[in-house]
Every structure is written in C-alpha cells, then in structure tokens.
Amino acid sequence: MERSAVAPAAGVALIALGAAALPLVTRDSYYLDVATTILMNLTLTMSFRLQVSTGQINMAHISFMGIGAYASALLVTRAGLSFWATLWIGALVAALLAVPIGSVALRVSGPYYFLITFAFSEVVRLFFNNFFEGLFGGPSGLVGIPKPGRLLGLVFDGKLALYGLMAVLCVVVVLALVRLDCSRFGLTAGAIRQADLVAETLGVNVFRYKLTTFVLGSFVAGLAGVFFAHYRQVLHSSDFGLEPMVLLVVFTVIGGTGSVWGPVVGTILMTIASELLRELHHYEILVFGAVLILTMLFAPEGLVALPGAARRLLRRVRARTTAPAGAGLAP
Amino acid sequence: MSIELLVQALLNGFGLAMVYVLVALGLTLIFSILEIINFAHGEFYMLGGYVTYYLYALFGVNYFATLVLAILTVGIAGVVAERLIFHDLRGRALNAFIVSLGLLWVMQAGAQLAFGVLDKPVPSAFSGVVRGLGVVISVERLVVSLSAIVLIVALYLFLRVSRPGRAMRAVAQDPDAAALQGVNIDVVSALGFGVGCALAGGAGGLLAPLFAVSPAMGALPVVKAFIIIIIGGMGSLPGAVLGGLLLGGVEGLGALFMGSAAVNILGFVMVIVVLLVRPRGLVGGA
Numbered sequence: 001m002e003r004s005a006v007a008p009a010a011g012v013a014l015i016a017l018g019a020a021a022l023p024l025v026t027r028d029s030y031y032l033d034v035a036t037t038i039l040m041n042l043t044l045t046m047s048f049r050l051q052v053s054t055g056q057i058n059m060a061h062i063s064f065m066g067i068g069a070y071a072s073a074l075l076v077t078r079a080g081l082s083f084w085a086t087l088w089i090g091a092l093v094a095a096l097l098a099v100p101i102g103s104v105a106l107r108v109s110g111p112y113y114f115l116i117t118f119a120f121s122e123v124v125r126l127f128f129n130n131f132f133e134g135l136f137g138g139p140s141g142l143v144g145i146p147k148p149g150r151l152l153g154l155v156f157d158g159k160l161a162l163y164g165l166m167a168v169l170c171v172v173v174v175l176a177l178v179r180l181d182c183s184r185f186g187l188t189a190g191a192i193r194q195a196d197l198v199a200e201t202l203g204v205n206v207f208r209y210k211l212t213t214f215v216l217g218s219f220v221a222g223l224a225g226v227f228f229a230h231y232r233q234v235l236h237s238s239d240f241g242l243e244p245m246v247l248l249v250v251f252t253v254i255g256g257t258g259s260v261w262g263p264v265v266g267t268i269l270m271t272i273a274s275e276l277l278r279e280l281h282h283y284e285i286l287v288f289g290a291v292l293i294l295t296m297l298f299a300p301e302g303l304v305a306l307p308g309a310a311r312r313l314l315r316r317v318r319a320r321t322t323a324p325a326g327a328g329l330a331p
Numbered sequence: 332m333s334i335e336l337l338v339q340a341l342l343n344g345f346g347l348a349m350v351y352v353l354v355a356l357g358l359t360l361i362f363s364i365l366e367i368i369n370f371a372h373g374e375f376y377m378l379g380g381y382v383t384y385y386l387y388a389l390f391g392v393n394y395f396a397t398l399v400l401a402i403l404t405v406g407i408a409g410v411v412a413e414r415l416i417f418h419d420l421r422g423r424a425l426n427a428f429i430v431s432l433g434l435l436w437v438m439q440a441g442a443q444l445a446f447g448v449l450d451k452p453v454p455s456a457f458s459g460v461v462r463g464l465g466v467v468i469s470v471e472r473l474v475v476s477l478s479a480i481v482l483i484v485a486l487y488l489f490l491r492v493s494r495p496g497r498a499m500r501a502v503a504q505d506p507d508a509a510a511l512q513g514v515n516i517d518v519v520s521a522l523g524f525g526v527g528c529a530l531a532g533g534a535g536g537l538l539a540p541l542f543a544v545s546p547a548m549g550a551l552p553v554v555k556a557f558i559i560i561i562i563g564g565m566g567s568l569p570g571a572v573l574g575g576l577l578l579g580g581v582e583g584l585g586a587l588f589m590g591s592a593a594v595n596i597l598g599f600v601m602v603i604v605v606l607l608v609r610p611r612g613l614v615g616g617a
Contacts, residue, residue, distance in 0.1 A: 057425060104603065108610045111368045111424050111565070115557055119602040122554065122595075130593045242550075246432045253429055286444070289436030293416060296430045 011261060012175050019167040023160060032159040036231065038271045039163075039170040040224055045252045045263035046177045047220035050213050052257045053181075053189045056109075058214065059245055060101070060117040061221055063124040064094040066240030068222025069229035070128060070136060073145045076230075078135075083148040087226050094222025095215050102214035106207060121245065129237035141236040148230050162231055169227060173220055174260075180216075181260050189213065243285075247274075250288050254295050256302015265304055335465035336587070344583015345576065346472045347541070349479035350534045352575035355556035356486060356568060357530035363503035363566035364523035367417055367427040372556065373549025374438035375528040379405045379535025380544040381442070384451050387539075394456040398478065398536045405532020406525045413524035421520060442546035450543035475537045482533055487568060489526075499523050503566065558598040562605050564612025573613060577601070 022035050044065060051058045072090035075081045081089070105116045128136045136142055147157045148165065155161065180186055191199040192206055200206050229235055247270075255266025270288070277284040299306055358372050379401040387397040416434065420427035457470045490496040501509035502519045510516050534552065542548065558578055563570030578598050585594045605612060 055425065057428065104607055108606055111362065111366075111428070112561070112606065112610065114368055114428055115561055116602065116606050118557070119561070119599045123599045123603070126593070126596045126599070130590065130596070246436065249429060249432055283440065283444075285436040286440035289433040289440065292433030293430050293437065296426050296433070297416065297419065300426055 047217040060121040062245040064218035064221040065225035068094040068225030072226040090226035091222035095219035098218030344579040348575040348579030351555040353534040355559035357527035361527035370431040371434035373553030375531040376535035377549040379532030383536040383539040401536035406529030409528025410525035567614040570614030
C-alpha cells in the first residue's frame with residue numbers, strides 16, 4: 001500500500017535545490033541567518049506534524065528540543081566530547097526521555113493530553129531555570145557553547161558552513177519524514193487521526209503508533225536542539241517555554257497538517273513574516289495570534305487546503321444563485 | 332521544627348488558594364459546557380486586574396464596587412469572545428485549543444499596546460495583621476480569601492438553584508437531552524463562557540492589590556488553575572476546591588524546604604502523579 005511517491009520526492013528535491021541555490025544568490029550573513037532559522041524551524045515543524053498527524057497536540061515538543069540542546073552543550077563543554085558525536089547523543093537523549101514521558105502522557109487523550117504535555121514542558125523549563133544552577137546556568141542562561149568545529153577537513157564556524165550543515169540535516173529529516181508519510185505508517189497515522197477507535201478494532205495498536213511518533217518526533221526535535229545550541233552558542237530556559245511552543249503550533253497549523261507541505265509553506269511564510277515584523281515587537285504576536293484564530297475559524301485545514309476550499313465555496317455560491325432563495329433545508 | 336512554623340507554612344499556602352480555585356472553576360465551567368480548554372483564560376483574569384487598576388487605583392471607586400464591576404465587565408468580554416470566536420468550535424477540542432492559543436497572544440499583545448508594558452501598582456485596600464496561636468495572617472489576604480469563598484458559594488448556589496445555572500448543568504451533562512427539554516444551547520454556551528470568564532475577572536480584581544497589574548499577569552494563575560482542575564478532576568466543583576487546598580498545602584510546605592521559584596515544580600509533579608494514578612482526577616467522574 002504505497003501512495004504515489006513522485007510528488008513528495010519532487011518536493012524534497014525542490015527544497016534541496018532551493019537550499020543549495022541560496023548561497024549562489026546571496027552570502028549576506030543576515031539572509032543566511034534567516035534561511036538557517038527557516039530550515040531549523042522546518043525540521044521542528046515537520047517532526048511536530050508527525051505527532052499532530054495522529055491527532056495529538058504535544059505541548060512538550062519544544063522541551064525535547066531543549067533537552068537535546070542542553071545535553072549536547074553540557075557534553076561538549078563539560079565532558080569535552082565532539083559536536084559530531086553529541087549531535088546524535090543529544091537527539092538520542094531526547095528520544096530516550098520521550099519513551100517514559102510519552103508512555104505516561106499518551107495514557108490520556110484529548111484535552112487531558114494538552115494539559116499533561118504542557119505540565120511536562122513546564123517541569124522541564126522550571127528544571128533548567130531553577131535547579132543545578134552551576135550546570136544549566138539558571139536564569140542567566142548557559143553561555144560559552146562552542147561552534148561545531150571541524151569535520152573531514154571542513155571548518156564549521158562561519159554562517160555559510162553552518163547554513164550548509166543545517167540544510168543537509170533538514171533535507172535528510174524531511175526526506176525521511178516524507179517517506180514515512182507515504183508508507184503504511186503514514187496511512188495508519190491518518191486512520192488514527194480520523195477514527196482511532198475504528199483503527200483499534202481493525203487491529204492497529206494505537207498506543208504503540210502514537211508512542212512511536214512521539215519518540216521519533218522527539219529525536220528530530222533533539223537534533224534541531226543540538227544544532228540550535230551550537231548555532232546560537234547560548235541557551236535560556238525560556239527558549240523552550242510556552243511562547244516558542246505556540247510559535248511552533250502557528251508554523252505547523254497555519255499551513256495545514258493534512259499534508260507534509262502544510263508545515264513547509266507555513267514555516268517559510270511565518271519565519272519571513274516574523275523577520276519583517278521584528279521591528280514591531282508587540283505587533284508580532286498580535287498579528288500571529290490573529291492569523292492563527294482566523295485560520296482555524298475560516299480555513300481549519302490550513303493554507304495549503306485553500307485552493308480546494310475556494311473551489312468548494314465557489315460551487316456552493318453557484319448552487320445558491322441558481323436555487324430559489326430560502327428554498328430547502330440544506331445546511 | 333515547631334508546630335507553629337508548620338501551621339504558618341500551611342496557612343501561607345492556603346492563603347491565595349481559594350482565588351486560584353476561582354480561576355479554576357471558570358475554566359472547568361467552560362470546559363464542561365463547551366468542551367473547550369481555554370488557554371487564554373488567564374488573559375480574562377488580566378482584564379479583571381486592569382479594570383481594578385483603572386477604577387480603584389486611578390479613580391478611587393470603592394474596592395468592593397470595583398470588584399463587582401470587574402466581574403461584570405470581564406463577563407461581558409467573555410460573552411463577546413464566545414459569540415465571535417468559540418461558538419462554532421463547540422465540541423471541537425483540538426481546533427478550539429489552538430484558537431485559544433491565538434487569543435492568548437492577541438489579548439496579551441493588545442494589553443501591551445493599550446495599557447503599556449510596565450507593571451502598574453495597585454494600593455492595598457486593607458492593612459494590618461491578625462495574630463493568634465502563634466501564627467500571623469495579613470488582613471488583606473484574609474479579606475481576599477473570604478471574598479473568594481463568598482464567590483465560590485455564590486457560584487454553587489447559582490448552579491444549584493437558578494434556572495440558567497441549572498440549564499448549564501443540563502447542557503454539561505447531555506447537550507442533546509437539554510436541547511430536547513427546551514434549553515437554548517446557544518444562550519447557555521454564551522452565558523456559561525461569560526460566567527467562567529467573570530470568575531477569572533473577579534480573581535484578577537482580588538489579586539490586583541497583592542501583585543502589580545501587567546499584561547503577562549495571567550500566566551501564573553492560569554497555570555495554577557490547570558493544575559487544580561487536573562488534580563481535582565475536570566468539571567467538578569468540589570474537586571476544584573479540594574485540588575486548590577491540596578496544591579496550596581503542598582506549595583506552602585514545600586516553601587519550607589526549597590526556593591519559591593522551585594516550589595512551582597511541585598504542582599506539575601502532582602499533576603503527573605494524579606494523571607498516572609487516577610487520570611480523571613480525584614473527584615472526576617467517568
């Protein structure tokens with residue numbers, strides 16, 4: 001049962017080409033920084049969508065980014081490990097912690113799930129902020145995290161090299177997630193979202209599927225977190241608090257979670273919007289909040305579903321103009 | 332450690348618990364009627380704080396009259412929010428939750444633009460302390476707690492005795508059956524959302540003199556309210572009171588052993604334990 005993989009493959013190729021073409025157009029450090037942020041956010045939203053695709057909004061997703069980030073930063077600065085090792089170790093730590101946390105959180109569903117994952121995210125944030133200040137840096141943050149360093153004769157310390165590294169990571173992650181989405185696994189996730197009881201009676205172990213997506217998503221979030229730590233070189237517990245988490249929801253939901261392209265469109269649009277609105281600090285979250293509300297009210301399937309929705313609306317308007325006014329009980 | 336110290340710690344913990352119970356009751360009322368988790372609930376609390384700041388601190392209106400006006404204003408704001416935004420999302424938990432995240436940002440940023448980012452101090456309405464049996468309580472906290480208890484009792488009577496209150500309980504139990512009995516669900520939803528927000532507004536008015544008023548002031552009480560309703564069980568009034576007392580007690584005792592910032596983690600640990608052992612909360616039904 002493989003869905004057609006041609007269109008997704010072409011899309012990934014497009015992202016890869018776009019990412020590769022950017023340095024040919026500009027090497028301005030500001031644009032490279034924005035592009036790196038887009039790719040980092042894209043990695044996060046794609047892994048977040050994986051969980052949303054089973055119908056769960058995991059409010060602790062950003063915390064696993066934080067766990068990866070802090071784990072790698074400490075292993076590099078305290079244990080002297082290489083970034084190239086901690087990149088994977090950090091992601092693994094996030095995935096390993098996701099097993100018990102996911103097992104607990106996924107015992108409940110619906111509104112309880114939002115709340116328990118939010119509780120976990122606050123525990124993690126408060127932990128980084130208030131405990132072991134000598135280790136995590138407390139409220140003033142963890143500073144002095146080195147850049148990745150060299151690998152195979154390449155030095156990763158300039159904006160361009162780091163952009164290239166993030167681009168490779170992002171394309172690999174997107175490729176893997178797109179393949180997953182087209183596989184039986186992706187179909188099952190869709191079935192769980194639409195009718196988990198039906199899926200359960202058809203023999204799908206819903207809990208195990210949800211846990212697998214939770215752990216996989218956390219691994220990818222951890223990976224993005226490690227890059228974030230060594231890219232920004234400073235970590236604050238608030239980097240992984242409610243505000244960036246809501247931003248993640250905005251990125252993912254505005255594009256639409258029904259297809260893998262929703263988060264891609266949403267992340268690129270909203271990261272650019274965020275840069276444009278940066279000057280107007282208070283207006284930024286005002287605009288984002290309003291866009292989120294309007295999208296959920298008028299286009300709950302997201303922006304990528306708008307063409308289809310517009311077509312349906314047009315058909316309805318046409319049907320209404322041909323039918324006599326007030327006739328019938330059509331909803 | 333002396334008994335007095337323990338009692339004092341517990342009293343400190345219980346001190347504001349009833350106000351947070353008020354916030355929690357608003358959340359749980361909205362949840363039981365519309366099946367919506369309103370993450371922006373703290374922003375209605377914040378509105379109550381600003382009403383208090385402008386009327387009481389700036390224009391010198393009587394403290395209790397201000398409180399009533401805060402409750403009414405925020406209640407109306409809640410009805411408007413339900414009609415404009417949440418009405419069509421009734422029963423669609425995921426979408427409603429995401430919308431409430433958006434509303435949280437809109438209201439917080441709106442408050443920053445309208446009222447400024449700086450904290451606004453509200454003077455205390457009462458001074459002095461009450462001493463007895465080796466413990467000390469400030470009169471202000473006593474009045475605030477008693478006012479919160481009065482509001483909780485008023486809500487209980489409203490839901491038990493009055494017609495709209497009973498309609499709300501009917502809709503919470505079974506919307507279809509309630510509609511068949513002639514209950515107007517649209518009106519009850521709007522009213523329920525309004526009453527829920529009004530409770531938050533009242534809590535904001537009560538705590539405004541204790542903490543300064545600011546656009547982000549809603550974050551802490553709403554988090555406490557979430558903890559309370561999870562511990563007590565969503566949709567249960569006695570559960571919320573029990574959850575509030577438990578949270579207050581644990582935080583009060585915890586403050587003896589750890590810093591006040593670190594104490595915040597205890598509530599979340601309780602949430603995780605309760606959800607593991609009894610996912611529907613201590614008093615919650617099926």
